Amino acid sequence: MKIDFSTASFKDFENIPDLDAFKRADYFQTYLDFLKQNGHLNYRILSTTGCGPEMELLVNGKRRKCICLVSNDYLGFTQHPAIKEALIQAISQFGSGAGASPAIGGHFIYHQQLEDRIAHFYKKEDAILYTTGYTANSATLQCLLKKEDIAILDMEVHASVMEGCQLTNVKRFLHNDMDMLEMVLKNAKDHYRTKLVVVDGVYSQNGDIAKLDRITELAHHYGAYLLVDDAHGTGVVGDTGGGVMEKYDLYGKVDIVTGTFSKALGHIGGYVVADKELINFLKFQARQHLFSTTATPATMGILKALDLIDEEPFWREKLWGNIDRLKAGLLSLGLNIGETESAIIPVKIGDIARTLEAGKLLLEAGIYTNPIMYPAVAKKDSRIRLNIMATHTAEQIDKVISAFEVVNDKLALSGPKPL
Numbered sequence: 001m002k003i004d005f006s007t008a009s010f011k012d013f014e015n016i017p018d019l020d021a022f023k024r025a026d027y028f029q030t031y032l033d034f035l036k037q038n039g040h041l042n043y044r045i046l047s048t049t050g051c052g053p054e055m056e057l058l059v060n061g062k063r064r065k066c067i068c069l070v071s072n073d074y075l076g077f078t079q080h081p082a083i084k085e086a087l088i089q090a091i092s093q094f095g096s097g098a099g100a101s102p103a104i105g106g107h108f109i110y111h112q113q114l115e116d117r118i119a120h121f122y123k124k125e126d127a128i129l130y131t132t133g134y135t136a137n138s139a140t141l142q143c144l145l146k147k148e149d150i151a152i153l154d155m156e157v158h159a160s161v162m163e164g165c166q167l168t169n170v171k172r173f174l175h176n177d178m179d180m181l182e183m184v185l186k187n188a189k190d191h192y193r194t195k196l197v198v199v200d201g202v203y204s205q206n207g208d209i210a211k212l213d214r215i216t217e218l219a220h221h222y223g224a225y226l227l228v229d230d231a232h233g234t235g236v237v238g239d240t241g242g243g244v245m246e247k248y249d250l251y252g253k254v255d256i257v258t259g260t261f262s263k264a265l266g267h268i269g270g271y272v273v274a275d276k277e278l279i280n281f282l283k284f285q286a287r288q289h290l291f292s293t294t295a296t297p298a299t300m301g302i303l304k305a306l307d308l309i310d311e312e313p314f315w316r317e318k319l320w321g322n323i324d325r326l327k328a329g330l331l332s333l334g335l336n337i338g339e340t341e342s343a344i345i346p347v348k349i350g351d352i353a354r355t356l357e358a359g360k361l362l363l364e365a366g367i368y369t370n371p372i373m374y375p376a377v378a379k380k381d382s383r384i385r386l387n388i389m390a391t392h393t394a395e396q397i398d399k400v401i402s403a404f405e406v407v408n409d410k411l412a413l414s415g416p417k418p419l
């Protein structure tokens with residue numbers, strides 16, 4: 001399908017027409033071409049160095065060093081020598097892969113140790129591992145909730161939660177709106193076999209935190225269970241990095257916690273912790289666990305990362321110092337950073353065009369950020385998302401703030417949408 005780029009606008013691409021799959025792909029290709037032609041294709045940028053606060057990128061065929069605010073490696077653990085060493089040793093001892101799914105020969109001592117350890121971290125009886133945080137949510141929900149049940153979701157839960165709820169009834173409440181949650185719970189009454197409230201601990205696009213004390217109270221008062229995805233809270237939030245469970249002291253009150261090893265713990269993989277019976281049920285019923293090969297021996301690196309959360313609290317202290325410095329700088333420019341309480345800082349802009357332009361100008365200034373827009377957030381809620389790390393230096397943060405000052409002067413980022 002041909003689109004006239006000279007007159008095309010972002011509006012032309014908001015809804016992909018109802019065509020067959022290959023023609024939909026053709027149409028989408030025109031969108032990618034449109035973005036590229038405008039210098040806005042800031043996704044899947046190739047990085048030639050490891051994950052870190054500064055990376056070398058390949059932009060328009062040229063290598064350039066950029067300050068990076070795109071990584072969930074909040075504590076810098078992907079590059080921690082002790083974690084790398086643990087991982088190398090595990091691979092030397094156990095080899096490169098697990099060779100089978102867990103029920104039929106792919107359950108090894110390193111999996112068991114990690115399950116025990118992550119269950120202990122959340123003060124729960126047992127844990128199950130998945131190969132990603134995404135499947136920890138989607139597979140668990142798909143396994144637990146069917147057409148007789150209901151999932152009650154905050155509007156801003158992660159995409160993996162939505163995916164897991166395709167076989168069940170879904171009601172959504174406005175983000176962190178406790179009156180609406182109560183109304184939904186009241187209306188659900190006894191109409192469903194299982195009622196499960198699902199929230200994120202830290203929200204991945206806003207960086208704000210669920211009102212978990214009230215959510216727990218409401219869920220249990222109305223006979224619902226509660227699942228919390230603490231992907232972005234683990235290792236970051238709470239006095240000792242115990243995540244939102246620690247912040248609210250809700251150990252034992254939340255029925256199911258899910259999370260990922262891919263963020264503060266610097267690796268890959270997902271987990272669910274809960275009572276022993278529920279975990280055993282998942283181990284033999286969750287299809288993506290049962291029929292999929294387990295994580296590699298490199299998971300031993302995660303055990304080391306969990307040690308370091310306790311043994312090296314200075315990474316978390318450094319991270320929070322960096323969060324405060326960046327927030328103060330952005331606020332001094334009059335930018336709207338919402339209500340973040342974590343290492344995710346959104347600079348809220350609104351429209352897609354200015355957001356993409358801001359991302360482009362920042363990249364030109366050597367600052368790599370993520371422009372976030374629909375469908376990750378609502379259409380009028382586009383923003384530049386910044387992920388800050390413990391390993392950013394004060395000088396790097398100040399450069400980021402200066403770059404935002406220049407871009408803000410050009411685009412009035414927090415001003416009204418241009419006509």
Ligand code: PMP
Pocket residue numbers: 132133134135137158160200202203204229231232260261262268269270
């Ligand atoms: N939950 C949340 C809240 C997330 O932000 C993400 C990843 N962005 C996931 C789950 C999925 O985790 P993973 O990347 O390990 O699949």
